[in-house]
Amino acid sequence: MSREAMSFVALLGGFTGIFMLLPYLVADFVHSMRALMANAGTVPMAQGGLLNSTNHAIEAGLSLAVPIAATVAVFCLAAGFLQTGFLIHPGSLLPKFERISPLAGFKRIAGGGTLPDTFKALAKFAVFAIIMWNISRNAIPTAARMVGLEPGPLLKMMSDLGFRAAAAMIGAQLVIAGADIFWMRFRHISKLKMSREDLKDEYKNTEGDPHVKGRQKALRAKAAKQRMMDAVKTSTVVVTNPTHYAVALVYERGGGGAPKIVAKGMDDVAARIREIAQDNRIPIVANPPLARALFTLPLDSEIPAEHFKVVAAIIAYVWKLKRPANRSAPLR
Structure with missing residues (x-):
């Protein structure tokens, strides 16, 4: 599986949830929080009044976060199934000591197998840094016009700026994910190929040892x-x-x-x-x-x-x- 492809669909799912679902969810969230804050001074401390108010706040936050998180989860599950051909391996869910062992974790980090992932992470960080720097540089003239704006126009300008930044990052992640998928498939096929010694061993097992x-x-x-x-x-x-x-x-x-x-x-x-x-x-x-x-x-x-x-x-x-x-x- 390509981790970069999973990162791409996670960004795409979050982008979709925030810019498509969030506008419909914010109104109910703001209404609930406004009511809670307006009555904050009258909440009785005894008889579970504070607990009820806290539960209402948590429910309001979950109603805002769960749909977006569910969108990301659906996108990630779909991408995982597409990459693995709908292969399900329940054994991977079983607890393993080496997953929580500090020594095993250090070996994975210090091993040569993590070096390509480190280079990919650094390259990805550099690409995103360049994108955000360009967006921030172009947004400086716009930021000057935000001073003194009403909340409505200010929120719209910030939303447009966030939309451009998210779209640029998702586009860059799409290119990175495509290259990573190609590399992962190439490396997977290369590992499946048998070496000269493997061919000799298979010939010995099937046809017998030539010397014998x-x-x-x-x-x-x-x-x-x-x-x-x-x-x-x-x-x-x-x-x-x-x-x-x-x-x-x-x-x-x-x-x-x-x-x-x-x-x-x-x-x-x-x-x-x-x-x-x-x-x-x-x-x-x-x-x-x-x-x-x-x-x-x-x-x-x-x-x-x-x-x-x-x-x-x-x-x-x-x-x-x-x-x-x-x-x-x-x-x-």
Whole structure:
């Protein structure tokens, strides 16, 4: 909320009450006070006479002040609701120790957060001082003509002077309130924006810590690679480039499906696949065009139909090597 906006509507409400309601209320007030002062010497001191007169005076004063105060209150409530979007927070009415604590009050005054408010108050004071100085300077010739005037014309001249002063102050406060509303909204939006650290924390909370995710991804990749190397041990054949690519195929006789790719790699990974195949006596067949074509396919996928003929010939060759009569034949 902008305090300057609240000050503006308070001034406007007071201005409205004084110059629009006061003329209708003064007559009754003057009548009541005239009667009280005319009978002041006859008021009995005993039997509550003085108390009754005092009550009548207080009622007359309240009848003059309450409508003006109510006008100011209505203006302020309307401005508060407009600024907050009709948000009501009853918890703010609860008593809090820090509101009456001198130490907390000193911290608020000495804190850096009050410095902008201090500058605004000084600037506002300077503006109002300049306005009142100009009005007073222009009113000096008028003041000379007030000498010897009847009460009626004198009151009218003073009312006009007060009206000009109030209108000038309200106009200045309107400009100050507009600038303060803009500043408060800008500062509020700036505070709502997240800093770079806030963005990082939110990303960690929603997406996870990038370092942890990277570590988890590396662990998953390592586990997948280990599973792939374990699959080489049970593969049917390894097709190579012969050095750059290596693709391990598995085919179960009578399984009904096509041969499946269970491991693949290039360069160092291909060398490791060949090494595991040799250690486990898995046949290694060099066929560069087929190795490059199969390498582009995803793991655990069956080979496409266009490679059936070549792969079938390789698997038939592998099975022939595994016959008892060919136990002594080389596996590559």
